[in-house]
Amino acid sequence: MLEDLLFQLELGLPQVVLGLVNGAFYALLSLGLAVIFGMLNVINFAHGAQFMMGAFVAWMLLNYGGIGYWPALILAPLIVGAFGVVLERTMISRLYKLDHLYGLLLTFGMALIIEGLFRNEFGSSGMPYSPPEILSGPPIDLGFMFLPKYRLWVVVAALVMSLTTWLVIEKTRLGAYLRAATENAALVQAFGVNVPRMVTLTYAAGVALAAFAGVLAAPIYSVNPQMGSSLIIVVFAVVVIGGMGSILGSVVTGFGLGLVEGLTKVVYPEASSTVIFVIMAIVLLARPAGLFGRA
Amino acid sequence: MAAGHASIAALPALHETPGLLGLSVLGFNRAQSIAFLALLAALIAGPFFLYPVFLMKLLCFALFACAFNLLIGYVGLLSFGHAMFFGMGGYVSAHAAKVWGFTPELAILAGGAIGACLGVVAGWIAIRRQGIYFAMITLALAQMVFFVCLQAPFTGGEDGIQRVPRGSLFGLIDLSRDMSFYWLVAAVFLAGFLLINRIVHSPFGQVLKAIRENEPRAISLGYRTDDYKLVAFTLSATLAGIAGGTKALVFGIATLTDVYWAMSGEVVLMTLVGGLGTVFGPAMGAAVIVTMQNYLAEFGAWVTVIQGVIFVACVLAFRAGVVGELARVLKVRL
């Protein structure tokens, strides 16, 4: 019995670690969605496409400009964020007075366009992208498993990024304006804060987060035009489970569900992608607002 | 139902002009009656001018879009997972016709039945939230159904169910010719279309609209809005299942495409292009999109991009859709 348990543990521990890596992506993506939703009340369906753009921009920087991974980690989010600014200014901003669903539909259309254009340009089978020299090399021996250095970096980077975002929103003056504008935009505007610009930059920041995740993913996942759309539905489920209430909630839910998924991969691998949806259904029945959501 | 009148009175009058030829029985005003007659004429004349298989496909999607519109247009719920009913309907109809030897009309009804069952379950979970959450939940549920379809042995996995016989209507009339099957499809579409109109114009439909406009108020008037929403959701799912089942018999195949989430997106696009909440819009939107898919096939990779552009253009500039804009120009309801 004990032996059995130990064996399970031995099998389980690596999965916990690997689950955290996946959770890092869920957390970053759902964080971006939450930031955008909090401010704009728009579900950004193009989030997956923007994640993909991040990975592709990194690839393009390397192949057309000879710019490596580390600069790309900063540049790609900036470039995709700039694209987000254009998108928000020219299109999304026209929809604020309408039903939120139009925002969903608009960004869904944008996702189709972006994916289609990338597929026309780069084909569908994907592009090679290697991890940076310093993080490649032989995997680290953790005793119970070999973990590539890059994976460790993904978890660290995602945690730092999430924490920074949380600090900015909860602890800075800018964050205070943001939270205030979410509650009552007109009032904040009356105090002399340029709310439309703040909204634009928030959208750009959310998009940049997606692109950041994209660059992080480029060395380990297949860089192809549909890489985002296969992930985004899971992230939607993560968002529903966490509830849109808090930034921290989306991060915790992201990592937590990555863990659950990782463990399912040992116990019952066939169900590992369904498990998130099952949890979603259960959470909805018990707590319709989500785990961290305000009703 | 006791408080039904109060709610109806709260809504703007719908029948500005009486329908023609007694069509007001169906809830049509004059403009709608004329449009309906035109639709009827197109249904009858269509197969003599256009390729029947193409028309049948169009009608299946038109019915699917109408069913979808019942939710978004009249209850204000955007489902992003309607592919589950459409696709599952297709699988069950195909299986019933091929393996159990059902006649086509029974096979199609079987598709509707599975749509209804799924609709009750999915609806029961989904209607707990509104708006964007509702959309995401339906999307996630549809994804679960997709996984089931991919793995259940009876669906044939990636290959799908192939070579489904069209069979004979009531076991008597052979339907293997395209033209004969067309009339069955046209009849199914028409029945579904009229049923939806009947629902929309019934007291039940008025309550749905009341919920769309102001749910707290509908609740305060004593309606158990969740029950109404669930019934509407189930009805919509049933009709989507029927549309999917019909389509499976038209082509003799049922495959994963129809349960995939992109199909849920497509039906949203059709309804949006035609006009949300209009009577004729969804059918019109389905016609535009299916035609486009068929004739843009030569342009290859641009199909997705063009669809995306239409999506964006509709949201930004033509939110009322083709029929909605037309109705606005003509100052009528369509």
Add this chain to the structure above:
Amino acid sequence: MAQDRRSLLKGAAAAALVPAALAGLPGRARAQANTLKIGVLNDQSGTYRDLSGPGSVQAVRQAVAEMAGKGIQVEVVVADHQNKPDVGATIARQWFDRDGVDAVIDVPTSSVALAVAAIAEEKNKVFINSGAGTADLTGSQCNANTIHWTYDTWMLAHSTGAAMVKAGGDSWFFITADYAFGHALERDTGEFVKAQGGQLLGSIRTPFPGTTDFSSFLVQAQRSRAKVIGLANAGADTINCVKQAAEFGITRRGTKLAGLLVFISDVHALGLKTAQGLVLTETFYWDMNDRTRALTQRIGDIDGGRKPTMVQAGCYAGTLHYLKAALAMGAADARKSGADVIARMKAMPTDDDAFGQGSIRADGRKIHPAYLFEVKSPEESKGPWDYYKLLQTTAAEEAFRPVAAGGCRLTRT
């Protein structure tokens, strides 16, 4: 008021006619009696674009160009089935019924391929499949109007499984995409491994689609200490597996990865650095011999510098053989009955620059040798697209499923 009603009527009529007008747009010109019309139906926009797509069209056009001036006129039309069976079926029906298309070529995605095969039989036309993998096309769902040219899952499983054991990889662990296609690949390959005296150490089913992270499955596979990890999946799944196996240093520690459905376009997507050491089966490689190199030269660069895949080469060879048969019969006769053309194609030996000499069996299966390749390391590669080294060759007669085992009704006596 009268004015109103008229404009209303007009509006309603216009509303009804818009789709009608749109649908009437394309010319319905029927092909002339001595002109053959070939339709290339494949994926121009989705997952299979790189392995079939525009390259297949280019290959078909090349075959047509080589047969030009021999007395038959050939017209080529192209459509994107978007990997949707209903779209594919509508196009195929319309091509056969209205546009006078005589032969449909390529059609990746097995669900679409099976649907088109059924339509070709119903309308008595010609269907030469190159892009799809399902062995049912020449098995339980075979018909007298279909030829399956390039590859199928049985052949891939057999070549990779059996040849790999011969090459020393005698203990296997499978990572299998959890749906019928993956199960079939795993089952078939496993049988060949066992038949050759190899050992099966286990398998793991991964959700499909939607799995992007395979690392935990790879870690579990590695624990089994199998010499070979068989990837019973395709496309992005395989690419992710190979990429992450390299990242976890699995291949570095001597475990071989065997891709059961990998195309050269996938290897290109991975890059040699990641893909090196991967073992796979193909029936065509552009750098195989002088004939394949000459053909690659003639087809030219695809989509900005790509070399033809085996699917695209199959489109070339299939079209060439079809046109040869049609030429022998006369275009007018060839147009009359698809089954007759197919019968003639089966009766004639095949010979083309892509697959060399070969033949088509009664069940519609084109047979040719299967090659087990290993992907070169970056150091071994001498130039762009120099990707493979040959490990084993399975002779044409043994490479494909025996006729008797397929259960094709055409071969029952």
